[in-house]
Amino acid sequence: MAAGFKTVEPLEYYRRFLKENCRPDGRELGEFRTTTINIGSITTADGSALVKLGNTTVICGVKAEFAAPPVDSLNKGYIVPNVDLPPLCSSRFRSGPPGEEAQVASQFIADVIENSQIIQKEDLCISHGKLAWVLYCDLICLDYDGNILDACTFALLAALKNVQLPAVTINEETGLAEVNFKKKSHLNIRTHPIATSFAIFDDTLLIVDPTGEEEHLATGTLTVVMDEEGKLCCLHKPGGSGLTGAKLQDCMSRAVTRHKEINKLMDEVIESVKPK
Amino acid sequence: MAGLELLSDQGYRVDGRRAGELRKIQARMGVFAQADGSAYIEQGNTKALAVVYGPHEMRGSRSRALPDRALVNCQYSMATFSTGERKRRPHGDRKACEMGLQLRQTFEAAILTQLYPRSQIDIYVQVLQADGGNYAACVNAATLAVLDAGIPMRDFVCACSAGFVDGTALADLSHVEEAAGGPQLALALLPASGQLALLEMDARLHEDHLQQVLEAASQAARDVHALLDRVVRQHVREAALLLGD
Numbered sequence: 001m002a003a004g005f006k007t008v009e010p011l012e013y014y015r016r017f018l019k020e021n022c023r024p025d026g027r028e029l030g031e032f033r034t035t036t037i038n039i040g041s042i043t044t045a046d047g048s049a050l051v052k053l054g055n056t057t058v059i060c061g062v063k064a065e066f067a068a069p070p071v072d073s074l075n076k077g078y079i080v081p082n083v084d085l086p087p088l089c090s091s092r093f094r095s096g097p098p099g100e101e102a103q104v105a106s107q108f109i110a111d112v113i114e115n116s117q118i119i120q121k122e123d124l125c126i127s128h129g130k131l132a133w134v135l136y137c138d139l140i141c142l143d144y145d146g147n148i149l150d151a152c153t154f155a156l157l158a159a160l161k162n163v164q165l166p167a168v169t170i171n172e173e174t175g176l177a178e179v180n181f182k183k184k185s186h187l188n189i190r191t192h193p194i195a196t197s198f199a200i201f202d203d204t205l206l207i208v209d210p211t212g213e214e215e216h217l218a219t220g221t222l223t224v225v226m227d228e229e230g231k232l233c234c235l236h237k238p239g240g241s242g243l244t245g246a247k248l249q250d251c252m253s254r255a256v257t258r259h260k261e262i263n264k265l266m267d268e269v270i271e272s273v274k275p276k
Numbered sequence: 277m278a279g280l281e282l283l284s285d286q287g288y289r290v291d292g293r294r295a296g297e298l299r300k301i302q303a304r305m306g307v308f309a310q311a312d313g314s315a316y317i318e319q320g321n322t323k324a325l326a327v328v329y330g331p332h333e334m335r336g337s338r339s340r341a342l343p344d345r346a347l348v349n350c351q352y353s354m355a356t357f358s359t360g361e362r363k364r365r366p367h368g369d370r371k372a373c374e375m376g377l378q379l380r381q382t383f384e385a386a387i388l389t390q391l392y393p394r395s396q397i398d399i400y401v402q403v404l405q406a407d408g409g410n411y412a413a414c415v416n417a418a419t420l421a422v423l424d425a426g427i428p429m430r431d432f433v434c435a436c437s438a439g440f441v442d443g444t445a446l447a448d449l450s451h452v453e454e455a456a457g458g459p460q461l462a463l464a465l466l467p468a469s470g471q472l473a474l475l476e477m478d479a480r481l482h483e484d485h486l487q488q489v490l491e492a493a494s495q496a497a498r499d500v501h502a503l504l505d506r507v508v509r510q511h512v513r514e515a516a517l518l519l520g521d
Contacts (some may be wrong), residue, residue, distance in 0.1 A: 041323075042323070042355075042357060042358070042404060042405050043321065043405065044357060044358055044359055044360055044405050044406070044407075045357035048357065055308075055309040055310070057308065059355075059404065061355060061356065061357025061358075062357070063356065063357050063362040065362060082356075084366070086353060086367075086400065086402070087351070087398070087400060088311070088327040088351075088353075088400035088402060089308075089310060090310045091310070091329055091332075094335070094336075095351055095367070136356065136357075136362055138355065138356045138357055140355055140402070142308065142325065142402070143308040143309060143310050143311075144310055145309060145310060212310075
């Protein structure tokens, strides 16, 4: 009976739950789904991470290549993110060129990297004006069940922490680069931007970590990206219903708590994979 | 010729395996919630996952619908970070299209498509890490995914690659062995009837040796079948436990 009602009147079905301050999957309005993370599983990539937020699964692989630095800033490298939402993650996506959602997600990740200064681009320079690293960060969604932005930012951060770059020296005589694969060093990750997404229901109610169905029924979404010292890196509110300043403040405090939880989880995981 | 010795005098390969030995295979079914059927397989370092949607109504061009059977649509994609050198075009290039076509031909032979006229079955395969035997891993993962989706098949489809070095047939080639440039055979087998769904060979091989290589590949495919059978039974047992008796 409940299944029939859910198909015919999905919004009413949801409202019944929201009135009791909970959701169909048993979560509270401010509760996240179970987050699991697995790092370093793809050995062909220089750094990799797999993040599961409930059913939403995103894998990030980072590959480093050489390139000439950009002409207007000869001492900087590049970080090139790309989010791919293939048709295998959900039946709503078709094969072909990247759709709107994938492009928005890619741009969002690029903005987060730029705004939070997660890596100083100067650190990626090998030889001023001649050689620099370019980090291609490819994020593939394997299972789409809402809240793709949170999963992508977390996967990106974990993968970057996992990256190990070999030491490169420029041979003065030949001018060629010599790569020493035995000496590998981690990247200098300066900040930890963590995203927290909310969905707005009926212009008033805010729920955290929306699933695919909830995103579909919501009247608006909001994503807050927080840093360690409670610094705001990015605020993404693409249209939708309006929000009062007070509600926005609540969201930001929730984002701060989430940041602490995720930071702790990531430290535990990185500690566990360290070779003893 | 100096370089890597693919088969040592004692009969050991580069990674320490024997000539007819398979790499370690681990597989799981039902890994994704959105798809109708899904499976993940690891053959040594090659990691592939397969996702099945369907049977469902035709998407896009209704004119392509077949009046008497289902249309099987396969897409093969490699992650950009799956190979040693970054892959610039994950899908849509010639090799991926060829693989997609081979997978489609393989599964059209096995799936009972006459049961679903005018519908479409989508099989998406994604290679997360490529270390040789990509086609075989994809076929094995796709078989499990189709079974997970509950689509009836004639038989399991089990695939394995084989090569020929120093007069010995090697089963389940890794990337190093494939890159060496010797003859390679990819075989997809329906184990119960012993019929070949697909057979493809690269490089030159003397016809006297063909039987030996085919035997090695078939035996390896049958070993894979035994393993996949165990995985499916285990999965069904777990599902039955969850549903309660």
